[in-house]
Amino acid sequence: LASRGVTVHLADHDPAQARTAAALGAGTDESPEGLVDLCVVAVPPAHVAATLADAMRRGTARAYLDVASVKGGPRRELEALGLDLTPYIGTHPMSGRERSGPLAATADLFEGRPWVLTPTRDTDTEVLNLALELVALCRAVPVVMDADAHDRAVALVSHMPHLVSSMVAARLENAEETAVRLCGQGIRDVTRIAASDPRMWIDILSANPGPVADLLAQVAGDLDETVTALRALQSADEQKRAEGAAGVESMLRRGNAGQTRVPGKHGTAPAAYEIVAVLIDDQPGQLARIFADADRAGVNVEDVRIEHATGQQAGLVQLMVEPRAASALSAALRERGWSIRQ
Ligand SMILES: NC(=O)c1ccc[n+]([C@@H]2O[C@H](COP(=O)([O-])OP(=O)(O)OC[C@H]3O[C@@H](n4cnc5c(N)ncnc54)[C@H](O)[C@@H]3O)[C@@H](O)[C@H]2O)c1
Numbered sequence: 276l277a278s279r280g281v282t283v284h285l286a287d288h289d290p291a292q293a294r295t296a297a298a299l300g301a302g303t304d305e306s307p308e309g310l311v312d313l314c315v316v317a318v319p320p321a322h323v324a325a326t327l328a329d330a331m332r333r334g335t336a337r338a339y340l341d342v343a344s345v346k347g348g349p350r351r352e353l354e355a356l357g358l359d360l361t362p363y364i365g366t367h368p369m370s371g372r373e374r375s376g377p378l379a380a381t382a383d384l385f386e387g388r389p390w391v392l393t394p395t396r397d398t399d400t401e402v403l404n405l406a407l408e409l410v411a412l413c414r415a416v417p418v419v420m421d422a423d424a425h426d427r428a429v430a431l432v433s434h435m436p437h438l439v440s441s442m443v444a445a446r447l448e449n450a451e452e453t454a455v456r457l458c459g460q461g462i463r464d465v466t467r468i469a470a471s472d473p474r475m476w477i478d479i480l481s482a483n484p485g486p487v488a489d490l491l492a493q494v495a496g497d498l499d500e501t502v503t504a505l506r507a508l509q510s511a512d513e514q515k516r517a518e519g520a521a522g523v524e525s526m527l528r529r530g531n532a533g534q535t536r537v538p539g540k541h542g543t544a545p546a547a548y549e550i551v552a553v554l555i556d557d558q559p560g561q562l563a564r565i566f567a568d569a570d571r572a573g574v575n576v577e578d579v580r581i582e583h584a585t586g587q588q589a590g591l592v593q594l595m596v597e598p599r600a601a602s603a604l605s606a607a608l609r610e611r612g613w614s615i616r617q
């Protein structure tokens with residue numbers, strides 16, 4: 276938003292998070308002087324209703340929205356608080372990371388991704404329009420849905436897959452190092468989201484347990500059938516082996532059919548960034564200083580990766596920027612005393 280000229284005021288109950296986000300160029304951590312157009316609440320699902328209610332009671336904005344991954348529960352909590360919900364709309368961008376916090380944020384996260392809006396009969400038209408403007412500024416694709424229909428849909432495409440990813444990853448917990456060492460891209464694809472913060476996911480799953488349990492029961496049915504088919508493949512009886520192969524093939528073909536229904540990313544192709552690598556001492560405040568220096572150089576950091584050197588008090592920070600900004604950023608950081616690595 277900031278890179279598109281929108282004035283963004285950042286607040287967090289942990290001021291260090293807002294400061295880091297501000298240093299990354301996401302906005303300012305100073306409070307607004309008057310009423311803002313839109314208050315966006317991006318806190319863990321269990322805190323959404325209380326945070327929104329607090330902002331609404333203080334009359335912070337003309338319109339309010341949240342981005343929580345579940346929509347029915349927070350709306351019902353707000354209704355129970357007896358607030359006027361005409362200036363509020365529940366929303367959910369279908370894009371995220373397995374890592375939390377401002378350092379995991381990227382400016383193009385929502386590009387081409389669905390962003391669900393759940394207006395009700397009570398929602399003010401101006402509020403819906405502001406939400407649509409936000410979605411357009413983030414280059415996402417608006418999808419209007421009923422809150423409960425949204426929760427059933429994300430049980431299928433997000434919540435159940437998350438648990439299945441965790442269950443696959445859990446097999447590795449006590450596995451032999453000789454096996455784990457062989458991990459290739461397939462298991463990385465299947466387990467990436469298992470690295471997510473369990474506290475946020477407990478909130479999400481607690482707000483949508485029924486639909487997720489129904490889907491997991493269906494997965495359990497497929498697992499049982501596949502185990503039976505694999506056992507049959509071990510049989511000495513040729514007929515049984517043929518049945519087993521047919522059972523496994525049927526599962527794999529159903530998987531093919533389902534996979535073809537996963538839509539591609541709409542809109543623009545993923546951006547190709549150039550990496551500016553900076554060697555830092557592992558000391559507090561280093562990252563905030565780098566981001567502040569990048570901001571001062573007028574460069575937007577699109578993504579960041581940090582590699583900690585084993586056994587050393589040092590780390591390599593990889594700043595991902597638009598290719599045309601890379602050499603200017605390297606020069607500006609070098610001038611400010613940073614050690615740049617090729
Ligand atoms: N991470 C994803 O993949 C993703 C995707 C879409 C939507 N969401 C939703 O976005 C919301 C935020 O998730 P995130 O991944 O950005 O998490 P995050 O941990 O990066 O950010 C949450 C922030 O909220 C702050 N916070 C916690 N309680 C607060 C309170 N009571 N008042 C003020 N600030 C508070 C925390 O300090 C933290 O900085 C959640 O509701 C989540 O369901 C997440």
Ligand SMILES: O=C(O)C(=O)C[C@]1(C(=O)O)C=C[C@@H](O)C=C1
Nearest residue numbers: 344368369370371372373433468
């Ligand atoms: O890609 C990831 O890392 C995510 O966790 C993203 C994901 C998803 O399941 O697609 C997770 C939860 C959010 O509510 C929205 C998006």
